[in-house]
Amino acid sequence: MKLKEYYHSVTLRRDKCRGCTNCIKRCPTEAIRVRDGKARIIAERCIDCGECIRVCPYHAKVAVTDPLSSIERFRYRIALPAPTLYGQFKNVSDINVILAGLKNLGFDYVYEVARGADYVTAFVKQALKDPNRKRPIISSSCPAIVRLIQVRFPELIDNIVDVDSPMEITAQLARNEFCEKYGVKPEEVGVFFITPCAAKMTSIRNPVGRKESSVDGAISIQEIYGQLYNQISKLKREDVAQMASPFGVGWANSGGESLALGIDSYLAVDGIQNVIRVLEEIEDDKLTDLEYFEGLACPGGCVGGPLTVENGFVAKNRIRKLSEKAKGRPVSEDELHEVGQKISWRLDEKILPKPVMKLDDDIVEAMKKMETIKEIYESLPGLDCGSCGSPSCRTLAEDIVRGYASEMDCVFKLREKVKQLALEMIELSEKIPGGRKEKERQE
């Protein structure tokens, strides 16, 4: 296996971790355990959704992203702001002010990911015309959801639309445009995504559905927020021109993507637990006349991303207002055709299932393990207290069978055992010459 398959942006800061049960309980793929008093992330299971970053009260879960200084590696630098960035600032009524601010931070060029989203919408509209595709067609835009499907819903992989995400499409559009305009070599240009989440960072380092990312790095919204805020309040520049359509900007909010498609039969769901519930129903064929499914891991959509600064609800409202003023037009057929020739917009690598929940490759072995899990589970107290470091009694039983834990990790089991040992000690001590029983016998 290639090493990069284990790359994750979400990581643990051991020094800050207190070994509580907050993250293990919330992880949608049961990817976290507490062992020896510290959390541990099981790399094969983690989908970088950022739930643990959001719930950790000690800020021990962090997303590794690139520092702003990393853009200095390149002679020319392009910023790709996620539309979510627009909703972060108070009193900004013109997106151009934000784009100009980015330039002042050291970028030579700014290209809105919201414009790339306009192209994605146009490509997906084409896909929707194809009656042979499996319904519902599932959006590929949230990398955490694509990974969730790999891990928990492999049967739905073929429903994922083979159009790449706005970030990847924007990166190519931006690099091409810049290189053409200024006659520079593509290698000299660094393209950086301004990210609301860890999942996007991971998908740059370790993309799913394409061989390599067109993006060179990701800088978190939190990282540049302060500096950008200062730039914004200072000045206006004339050399930026906002291009995305209202629909493209609206992608930051849950439902924005579906709205842009202009179809009736869609479902847009945000928050990873909600998405799981709906994917279960899709898998069970319960949502039969659904055309399109947009699932976003974060509450409210990307505006609720773990690396944002502003309250997601406030940001959502701002996005709504800003999108109304966006100046771009939707992508025309001709534009789409032209761009379709120039960039690789299709997810052309097969998305593979990641059956990490599977107990064994051999079915008989898996069945035996299942039986043992059941036996162990029935002997556990069923309180799901998490003190053992596994998210539930059931998962502890699984961990024991997989060889990652022991029955004595359960505090109740341990107490029983200690009690039993204590009783045995008393009994033994009584048998020692001079003990109570011995004395009784002598009397």
Add this chain to the structure above:
Amino acid sequence: MTGGYYSIEQVFHVKAGDFASAGEASSQIKKILKQLGIDSTLVRRVSIAAYEAEMNLVIHSVGGELKLKVTPQSIVVTAEDKGPGIPDIDLAMQEGYSTAPEIARELGFGAGMGLPNIKRCADRLNIQSKVGEGTLLEIYFDIKAR
């Protein structure tokens, strides 16, 4: 061990009219099959059939048991209840035929597609029913060697 093959079984009790927990048994079944590493398309077929069988126990029967049995070659889902039984099985098997009560219809059930769906998903299906005694539904799936 039965017939020289290793097998596992899991029984779920399903209460009549209990819409709050309806669907739990079949979602457990789905989870078990995924953990056993069963091919995802087959998991999907079994879960759909198990769900329909479970809902029929909830809606139409006095309550009963949903049972999962897995061997390396096959999966069998059995739904067994103690009444009221199906008077005319051929009729019940027809698409769109339903005797679902108002309360079930209000919740969106009773399209009369359950049994036909089960048949479509299964490799083999066996229904036995006697009015006044109960219904036994045996849904068979073959696990094809990969």
